[in-house]
Amino acid sequence: MKPVSKPRQANPETSWVDDATLRQLMGYHMKRAFNVIQADLAATLKPFDLRMLTYTALVLIKDNPGLRQSQLADAMDIERPNLVVIIDELERRELIVRERVSTDRRAYALQVTMAGRQLCEQAETAVLLHENRLLENLDEETRAVMIAGMHLVEKNGKKG
Amino acid sequence: MKPVSKPRQANPETSWVDDATLRQLMGYHMKRAFNVIQADLAATLKPFDLRMLTYTALVLIKDNPGLRQSQLADAMDIERPNLVVIIDELERRELIVRERVSTDRRAYALQVTMAGRQLCEQAETAVLLHENRLLENLDEETRAVMIAGMHLVEKNGKKG
DNA sequence: TATTGTTATACTCTATAACTATA
DNA sequence: TATAGTTATAGAGTATAACAATA
Numbered sequence: 001m002k003p004v005s006k007p008r009q010a011n012p013e014t015s016w017v018d019d020a021t022l023r024q025l026m027g028y029h030m031k032r033a034f035n036v037i038q039a040d041l042a043a044t045l046k047p048f049d050l051r052m053l054t055y056t057a058l059v060l061i062k063d064n065p066g067l068r069q070s071q072l073a074d075a076m077d078i079e080r081p082n083l084v085v086i087i088d089e090l091e092r093r094e095l096i097v098r099e100r101v102s103t104d105r106r107a108y109a110l111q112v113t114m115a116g117r118q119l120c121e122q123a124e125t126a127v128l129l130h131e132n133r134l135l136e137n138l139d140e141e142t143r144a145v146m147i148a149g150m151h152l153v154e155k156n157g158k159k160g
Numbered sequence: 161m162k163p164v165s166k167p168r169q170a171n172p173e174t175s176w177v178d179d180a181t182l183r184q185l186m187g188y189h190m191k192r193a194f195n196v197i198q199a200d201l202a203a204t205l206k207p208f209d210l211r212m213l214t215y216t217a218l219v220l221i222k223d224n225p226g227l228r229q230s231q232l233a234d235a236m237d238i239e240r241p242n243l244v245v246i247i248d249e250l251e252r253r254e255l256i257v258r259e260r261v262s263t264d265r266r267a268y269a270l271q272v273t274m275a276g277r278q279l280c281e282q283a284e285t286a287v288l289l290h291e292n293r294l295l296e297n298l299d300e301e302t303r304a305v306m307i308a309g310m311h312l313v314e315k316n317g318k319k320g
Numbered sequence: 321t322a323t324t325g326t327t328a329t330a331c332t333c334t335a336t337a338a339c340t341a342t343a
Numbered sequence: 344t345a346t347a348g349t350t351a352t353a354g355a356g357t358a359t360a361a362c363a364a365t366a
Contacts, residue, residue, distance in 0.1 A: 017235040018223045021284060022216060025291055026303065027197040031212070032237055033310035034194045035334090036317030037187040052191070053356080056182060063178045070324060075177040077192055079358060084326060106324040106365045124181060131185055134316045142309050143186065149298055149306045150193035156294045157196030195357090213333080230347060239335060244349060266342045266347040 026153070037134060044130040048123045049093075053078070055127070057086050058112065058120045061096050066109040068101075095119060186313070197294060204290040208283045209253075213238070215287070217246050218272065218280045221256050226269040228261075255279060 022028045038052065045055055056076055061067055073083040087110070090096045095116030098108040112120065135143060182188045198212065205215055216236055221227055233243040247270070250256045255276030258268040272280065295303060 017220060017227065017231060019220065019235065021219045021223055025287065026295055026306065027194070027201055027212070027291070028216070029307045029310045030190060030194050030197060033313045034187070034190050035237060036314050037190060039334095040317050041187055051355080052187070056188070059181045060177060060179065063181055067177065068324080071177060075179065077195060078356085080325070081327080081359085082357065087325095104324080104366070108325075127185065131187070134313050135186055136316055138309055138312055142305060145302060145305050146186065146309045147189050149302050150189045152297055153193045153294050154196050156296055157193075157200050199357095211332080228347075238333085240348070241336085241350075242334065247348095264343075264347080266340095268348075 040130055040134060041127070044126050045123060048119055048126070050119075050123055053086055054090060055120075055123055057083070058090060058095060058116060059124070061090075061110045062112045062117055062120050065111055068107045068109065070107075072110065090116070200290055200294060201287070204286050205283060208279055208286070210279075210283055213246055214250060215280075215283055217243070218250060218255060218276060219284070221250075221270045222272045222277055222280050225271055228267050228269065230267075232270065250276070 019028075041052055041055075045051060048055075050058065053076070057072060060072055060075055064071075069083055069087060070080060072087075073080045076083070087096070087098070091098060094113055097111050097113060099111060101107045101109050138146075179188075201212055201215075205211060208215075210218065213236070217232060220232055220235055224231075229243055229247060230240060232247075233240045236243070247256070247258070251258060254273055257271050257273060259271060261267045261269050298306075
């Protein structure tokens with residue numbers, strides 16, 4: 001919890017908010033950190049007219065040519081209906097294309113276009129700078145511990 | 161990235177999605193872990209008819225009698241307008257009361273009611289169980305490293 | 321019958337501008 | 344003029360049910 005200044009007329013000794021109950025909770029800290037990351041990433045991606053979700057989808061399509069929408073939704077951990085508008089937007093901007101799969105005409109194979117690849121690579125560079133700035137004083141081992149911990153949390157949550 | 165099974169007709173050797181580009185990003189892992197925590201906490205709080213935000217507000221009011229709405233919004237890292245509906249809901253359910261401050265008639269001093277305190281304490285017990293379950297195989301040191309790291313991220317994001 | 325992508329819908333969270341009443 | 348709380352509003356993320364086309 002960040003110390004919060006009380007109104008000027010209040011006692012200076014009590015110029016903070018007691019969050020002892022919440023401070024124990026990983027989710028409390030993670031929410032605050034994630035909000036910061038989310039806001040900073042949004043600002044980073046704004047020049048490319050991308051958001052976290054459209055960026056994530058674009059990267060995964062670029063790195064996995066021919067990916068199906070259902071696979072992508074699964075990988076991004078979102079529901080299929082929510083992916084549709086994301087894919088719509090990327091296709092409308094001609095950053096990706098939907099190609100019908102001849103062997104399964106229900107599915108689409110997703111591919112980046114040349115423009116999509118270029119934009120994606122430019123955005124990737126900006127995102128790495130954003131990441132390095134936010135993690136500036138975290139050494140590699142700390143980052144690794146955090147990531148491993150988050151994987152465990154994810155696993156614990158999904159087995160229950 | 162969780163391995164994702166490709167369509168049954170696909171090559172089993174390629175039954176996963178390559179996320180090498182995203183795997184480097186703390187925000188990517190944090191989003192996934194936080195989504196799990198958020199969903200699990202929502203389920204935990206559902207019997208009490210609370211959400212993460214209403215629970216957080218209730219706890220902070222209980223632990224800080226007389227708190228002002230502006231202080232609470234600041235502590236919760238949300239905008240004042242967004243707090244209003246949260247306070248409205250808690251007040252309508254008679255879990256808290258708004259009391260006018262005699263020395264500053266613009267402000268409200270927030271207080272929990274008896275019912276609010278009882279519900280809050282019951283919810284706290286459930287939340288601790290939820291937390292222990294999600295962090296089951298994370299030792300104390302790992303938790304501390306993660307929390308310290310998230311604080312640094314929060315600080316880095318807010319100084320820029 | 322089951323699956324892929326889709327539409328429609330609803331709820332939540334977040335963010336900003338502008339208002340009121342007090343200070 | 345500044346601040347506390349409020350209203351209105353808009354954008355974004357998430358979740359579910361139900362549908363058409365295809366397997």
